[in-house]
Amino acid sequence: MKPSTVRGRPRVNAVTRRLAGHLVRGLVMIWVVTTISFVIIRNIPGNPVLGQYETLIERGMSPDQAERATAALYGFLPTGSLWEQYTGYMKALLHLDLGQSLSTPGTEVVTLIGSAAKWTILPVLGGTLLSFVLGVTLGVYAGVKRSGKLGDLLSISGSLLHGVPQYVIGLLVLAIFTTLWPIFPAGGPVDVEFVPGFNAGYLASLIQHATLPVLTYALASYGGWVLAMKSSVATVLGDDFILAAELRGLSRGVLFRYIARNAILPLFTILALSLGMLFGGAIFIERIFNYPGLGLLLVNSIGARDYALMGGTFLVTTMAIIVVNIAADLLYAVIDPRVRTGGVA
Amino acid sequence: MTTTSPETGGHPGAPSPPGLAGGPGDMTAPGVRVRDLVVVYRTPLGELPALGGVSLTIEPGTITGIVGESGSGKSTLALSLLNAVQPPGRISAGSVEIDGLGNVLELGGDDLRQARGRHLGYVFQAAQNSLNPLKTVGKQLLDLGRSHGADDPRALVRDARSLLERMGLDGARVLDSHQHQLSGGMRQRVGIMLALVLNAQLVILDEPTTALDMITQATILRIVREVHKERGLTTLMVTHDIGVAAEVTDRLAVMYGGRVVEHGPTMDVIGAPSHPYTQGLIRAIPRLSGDTAEARALPGRPPTLGTLPAGGCVFRERCPLRMDVCETVEPPPVLVDRRTVACHAVAGARQERVVREERVVREQERVGREEERA
Numbered sequence: 001m002k003p004s005t006v007r008g009r010p011r012v013n014a015v016t017r018r019l020a021g022h023l024v025r026g027l028v029m030i031w032v033v034t035t036i037s038f039v040i041i042r043n044i045p046g047n048p049v050l051g052q053y054e055t056l057i058e059r060g061m062s063p064d065q066a067e068r069a070t071a072a073l074y075g076f077l078p079t080g081s082l083w084e085q086y087t088g089y090m091k092a093l094l095h096l097d098l099g100q101s102l103s104t105p106g107t108e109v110v111t112l113i114g115s116a117a118k119w120t121i122l123p124v125l126g127g128t129l130l131s132f133v134l135g136v137t138l139g140v141y142a143g144v145k146r147s148g149k150l151g152d153l154l155s156i157s158g159s160l161l162h163g164v165p166q167y168v169i170g171l172l173v174l175a176i177f178t179t180l181w182p183i184f185p186a187g188g189p190v191d192v193e194f195v196p197g198f199n200a201g202y203l204a205s206l207i208q209h210a211t212l213p214v215l216t217y218a219l220a221s222y223g224g225w226v227l228a229m230k231s232s233v234a235t236v237l238g239d240d241f242i243l244a245a246e247l248r249g250l251s252r253g254v255l256f257r258y259i260a261r262n263a264i265l266p267l268f269t270i271l272a273l274s275l276g277m278l279f280g281g282a283i284f285i286e287r288i289f290n291y292p293g294l295g296l297l298l299v300n301s302i303g304a305r306d307y308a309l310m311g312g313t314f315l316v317t318t319m320a321i322i323v324v325n326i327a328a329d330l331l332y333a334v335i336d337p338r339v340r341t342g343g344v345a
Numbered sequence: 346m347t348t349t350s351p352e353t354g355g356h357p358g359a360p361s362p363p364g365l366a367g368g369p370g371d372m373t374a375p376g377v378r379v380r381d382l383v384v385v386y387r388t389p390l391g392e393l394p395a396l397g398g399v400s401l402t403i404e405p406g407t408i409t410g411i412v413g414e415s416g417s418g419k420s421t422l423a424l425s426l427l428n429a430v431q432p433p434g435r436i437s438a439g440s441v442e443i444d445g446l447g448n449v450l451e452l453g454g455d456d457l458r459q460a461r462g463r464h465l466g467y468v469f470q471a472a473q474n475s476l477n478p479l480k481t482v483g484k485q486l487l488d489l490g491r492s493h494g495a496d497d498p499r500a501l502v503r504d505a506r507s508l509l510e511r512m513g514l515d516g517a518r519v520l521d522s523h524q525h526q527l528s529g530g531m532r533q534r535v536g537i538m539l540a541l542v543l544n545a546q547l548v549i550l551d552e553p554t555t556a557l558d559m560i561t562q563a564t565i566l567r568i569v570r571e572v573h574k575e576r577g578l579t580t581l582m583v584t585h586d587i588g589v590a591a592e593v594t595d596r597l598a599v600m601y602g603g604r605v606v607e608h609g610p611t612m613d614v615i616g617a618p619s620h621p622y623t624q625g626l627i628r629a630i631p632r633l634s635g636d637t638a639e640a641r642a643l644p645g646r647p648p649t650l651g652t653l654p655a656g657g658c659v660f661r662e663r664c665p666l667r668m669d670v671c672e673t674v675e676p677p678p679v680l681v682d683r684r685t686v687a688c689h690a691v692a693g694a695r696q697e698r699v700v701r702e703e704r705v706v707r708e709q710e711r712v713g714r715e716e717e718r719a
Binding site: 239240241243244245246247248249250251254258261262265335336337338 | 427429431458459460461462463467469473474475476477478479480488489491492493523525536539540
């Protein structure tokens, strides 16, 4: 049962073709997003770019200097035709230049985003993984034992948690674990008394602080997984091949694997969407736990009217979601042989 | 009675591999005796009978066809032989005795699971996807072997390959393929292979050629016939196609409204149908030669679970021979010539014929006596 070389070739081609298609589509989407981001900043009431330029001139700068300073801030010149501004902005982007932050003078937006990204990506991924594993496992059970009491209970808990907004879950978690039963720190990424680095105290503090945000992300998406997996299992249970496997006398363990693996497939599509949702939810959750990720950065940049930072954060978040979606789709191709070989079921 | 079974089955990979030329070895084709089998389906209207007391004896070594319209209960009957009626259906009465297994309706848990696949091979309708779409045929074969304690996977693969090659497929290639890489005819042959690879001696095929083109259909039927003969199986084939049944089977059971209305040698049943339903069914087949207008559809509609009459004959609404007794009394199966028929008219005609024959005999005797006297 080794793959024959004759059929190995088109398999590789199918994946490559798929990858190439995704890359092209991803690039187009990123281009669209950057253009929208440009248009939004350019059209924000009061024209912050021109405003900045004029403020600098009022402060006594020469028009030349003011233009350069503004360009450094926003990545494009405030004067000139719209087209010139647009090409300037795009050129800067190609050099990964998102301009400079207004609220933290002298700091590149890229640097700020880079240092904030890890505080968002790791907890979001951790929370998603936790809820995915938990939700899918319990969802299989709920799907198989649809008529049982525990199955009902799981479905109800899923619906309930699925219906509660993320920020409410975040506030409840905060209230329960820091006030009612104070066993976790209330906010911040890490306790200041520890030296950053690979030492036990620092790592323990990191984990302590990350627990509540991760728990919130996990609880917020857990219900969705239980419900999705339950209905997916119900669908697979109705498939002919499950009855066929039963009539061939396959053992319970094998049967369970057949059900679970087929049922989990459609959930990978939702996984990508859910990651996007959680990135959006990060705005509220990081604010609640005062966690210095991209969400908090975005909120703070809005508060400080730091348009360059705002645009940059918006752009990077969007791009991350696009990349995650492409990754999920490629993952799907690896798992599902029908997609892998480009065949039709 | 439930634990006697495992020893009588085949041991995959053991000395008697499915070398098709070798024959059945120490195993003999099992006979099947279905007695008064009642299967009900739970519906909003209450429990409705899909099988209303079916009795059917399948002789060892025969290929028996079960024909009937959709909803006549043929698939339900086939599934009952594996004690696998799916909810909301439920077997509520009767017994299914299979040689070597006992009453399968009393099997449960692991005994039942072991019986399925190892003793009872079930082949699905070709249009259905009976394979796990995510795994290669070979991996599913190994799953099957592991589930039934086949200790030598290499022998299992060898047996499977030889079966596939016997059916005209490239065994190694097929084992390395996923379902979506196989055509309908190939999938069906894989289904047959999986039903036979553990040496099951009773093979049940549920509409094995539905949705296949004519050539593939002919190939599959040829394979069924040959494998049946070579391995000395007892084969049961559910079909709605009388042509298919005529080609393959040696005995034929005709079902209507959850009852077996006629059962006998295929050539007798098709050549000279007794039951008015069988007669109508045969008349409804268009001929290749001659006028298509000669084919006459049976008037009326087959009953559904909800419209089945509660008492009397289930076929009476559409029956040209309907009598008063049909309204109230369900016709019991009676032996007529070499077949069983469940029909008052046919039973009555036989009664009449017997009476007439007796009268003729008496007349002859009288004439004889008069001649003697003269």
